Amino acid sequence: MMIRVMNEQDIEEVLLLEKELFSSPWNREHFLFELNENPFSLCLVGIVDDQIISASCAWIIYERAEISTIGVHKAYQRKGYAKKMLKMIHDHVKKQGVSQIFLEVRVSNVPAIALYESFGYKVTKIRKNYYSDNHEDAYEMMAEVRYLVK
Ligand SMILES: CC(C)(COP(=O)(O)OP(=O)(O)OC[C@H]1O[C@@H](n2cnc3c(N)ncnc32)[C@H](O)[C@@H]1OP(=O)(O)O)[C@@H](O)C(=O)NCCC(=O)NCCS
16 A cells, blocks of 8 residues: 555545545545645545555644544455554654644444554543534543554
8 A cells, every 4th residue: 555645636535435434424625624724734545556545634733643534445444554554644743753642433443442552542531422423432542652552
């Protein structure tokens, strides 16, 4: 998988991926904001056979970062692509001097929680009623960047 920075021409394909993967997918305006207006945002796409099979955005705000979204096309899951994408983000935030990296995940999302735990993220908080679509709780997870598993 080749990973590069997302651009506006990618958005149509990324939206298809979002719809396939998420019950509350991000829309075009959201990605346009991330790409053009949010100075703290880094969005990446992963490409296999000329197709976008993975997308992820992170916010890097001085010494703190947050993974805001990550997804891998269903047909390409469990092949190590999310791991590769996260490693790229981790390398980037390390270079930027970030000390802690956060994310939120649905408490029922076993694959994603296992992925994050494999890098050393730990649950730091439960956010009750976090998701408006089904009122599900979220785990806030955090890793100290210097202790991230490579
Ligand atoms: C979560 C997600 C990004 C993982 O992507 P992936 O490319 O399949 O993950 P990887 O192949 O890199 O897996 C890395 C590790 O994560 C864990 N993992 C991934 N999928 C798993 C599953 N279905 N069950 C249990 N553990 C899983 C494992 O520890 C795995 O390592 P292993 O394969 O050596 O056991 C993918 O399932 C996805 O896109 N889900 C829908 C969107 C989503 O929920 N995103 C996260 C929002 S917080």
